[in-house]
Amino acid sequence: MAQHEIQQELSVDQYTLGLVGPDQEWAGAVADGGTIRTHTPPACWGPMITPEFRGGHEVTRPVRVENAEVGDAIALKIRDVEVTSVATSTGSMAEREDAFGDDPFVDHRCPECGTEWPESVVEGTGEDAIRCAECGANASSFGFEYGYTVAFDDDRTVGLTVGEEGADDLANDAEGAMALPDNSRQHPILLYKPSEIPGTLGHLRPFIGNVGTTPPIEMPDSHNAGDFGQFLIGAEHDWGLEDEDELAERTDGHMDINAVREGAVLICPVKVDGGGVYVGDLHANQGDGELSLHTTDVSGRTEIEVEVIKDLDIDGPVLLPNEEDLPHISKPYTDEEIETGRRLADQYGVDEVRETGPIQVIGSGATINEATENAFDRAGTLLDMTEGEVRARCTFTGGVEVGRLPGVVQLDMLAPMDRLEARGLAEHVRSQYDL
Structure with a gap:
């Protein structure tokens, strides 16, 4: 791909014909800490009925982010989402x-x-x-x-x-x-x-259904997830995959999680140098699970600030939703709750009440159960925990939410802040939730 001058603010008005991957032409380059602005067409239904398309969405060409290298992550801070369709x-x-x-x-x-x-x-x-x-x-x-x-x-x-x-x-x-x-x-x-x-x-409450970073293999944009991606395994067309190992190269940009909206922070893996941030598939609204497999596709404008997190080698996205979108069990503790916890610690001889912060680890797979297992694996790797500890913490301080049937989930957890510090995530969590 051609090199581009790094810009502090980049507006993107070119789209792919339904594909994401390293062969797609760059839309440009943005500074680490810079802003990407887009006006995207509807995804899903429009591309689905247009036979020239190679995938089910019409997303932006990828954007190169300064300093982003394979093995890093990029925090996408969603500053604005505006519906332009009527x-x-x-x-x-x-x-x-x-x-x-x-x-x-x-x-x-x-x-x-x-x-x-x-x-x-x-x-x-x-x-x-x-x-x-x-x-x-x-x-x-x-x-x-x-x-x-x-x-x-x-x-x-x-x-x-x-x-x-x-x-x-x-x-x-x-x-x-x-x-x-x-x-x-x-x-x-x-x-x-x-x-x-x-x-x-x-x-109505708009959100972005397909947003993230470029996978290292070429694939239909609507299939960049563990559930829709199943249709690529064994397929005889140009983007067919041999097995689940090849599908593991995905970046899970196609999430359809309604919490990926204005105010949220989505932290995405970097699997090609430059990251290749792309945006599309805005929805005017959607209930959890997207039970019809489709919802209210719209054109719309987004404004996203990007920040590289060095050496945060994650396999899939981590979401920091708006606090109001967190389930009650995963919300940050109030000062009164913390003080009550300290009194209990004194009563029962516990050394300290550990500081925690909310995160959601995204998992995807052929079914909801497989997506949850994928999220367990990703959370365990991210936070250096056994699956038993992940399950325990997600039962006591979190849970699992369904982004899309048949297989995209958000694994909620109040994660120990020292583990988040070790992975370079604590600053983002503290900032998002004013901790």
């Missing part, structure tokens, strides 16, 4: 089996003329609107099994599902309503105009 469509998916090979997100082909990753054009609206530019056939790999269209208020605080008339109006201004950035190459999902559950009001 509406979106989403729901649960139905696959069109004649429009792909092994994987409907990856190896698209026209069901009529057989062209791989065919260029496409839009003709009208509805689920047959995406047409092969070569032969005119419906070339999209996906439709809705059950879908709905949501319109947002001006302040993006609530969304309301609309009926057939509203969905049709939005479909006829799909690109404008979704605020697609100039360099986006997807077809907007509003074209499909689904209209189930009209009149349902939902709370």
